[in-house]
Amino acid sequence: MKGIVFTEFLDLVEDKFGLEMVDEIINKSNLESGGAYTSVGTYEFSEMLQLLQHLSKNTNIPVDDLLLIYAEHFFGVLKESYPDLLAMYNNPIDMLASIENHIHVEVKKIYPDAELPTFNIVEKTDSSLVMIYKSSRAMHHFGLGLMNKTFEHFNSKATIELEKIQEDGTEVKFIINQN
Ligand code: HEM
Known part of the structure; x- marks a missing residue:
């Protein structure tokens, strides 16, 4: 890490x-x-x-609550450090749908030893997104915090539900609906 x-x-x-x-x-x-x-x-x-x-x-x-709070802080760090990456998006759904094939790809170029999760898209519309998070680190609540802040960044709101596919949190379905 x-x-x-x-x-x-x-x-x-x-x-x-x-x-x-x-x-x-x-x-x-x-x-x-x-x-x-x-x-x-x-x-x-x-x-x-x-x-x-x-x-x-x-x-x-609880650890998950700490991770959520921490991620909300960390989003500010990302925003400061990588403004150009964020500027490429004009809405939160497109940005979140691009973590896997763009944002984290760029991160890997900057830090080849970064340990990143995978986010596979199951379903996407203009106002909704279903993705499967997978990572041995089970930091799904870190992801949730970053997602909350992504919506806030675009002056938008969403309801985000988590469904554990693996009990240990290494595989989690995110169901995101923009309000
Ligand atoms: C981890 C960068 C956006 C989800 C990380 C790490 C970096 C990073 C540097 C730590 C990797 C390590 O310590 O080895 C970025 C940048 C972003 C961005 C530069 C945008 C400009 C997002 C967003 C999400 C996300 C919007 C939303 C879900 C995660 C998660 C982890 C992580 C869940 C924890 C690692 C894991 O679960 O295995 N990211 N990230 N990232 N990122 Fe991103």
């Missing part, structure tokens, strides 16, 4: 819960990196999972 995902996460934890919480979750985790991340580095996903699990335990907030 790319370092920027860690550095932005720990910044947000510090912002919301304080530096003590950052120290606490790093110290409780068994991290090969020692908890020192650079935005351009690459680290094991298991480190992110441990940090999330300890934060969840300490705050009583």
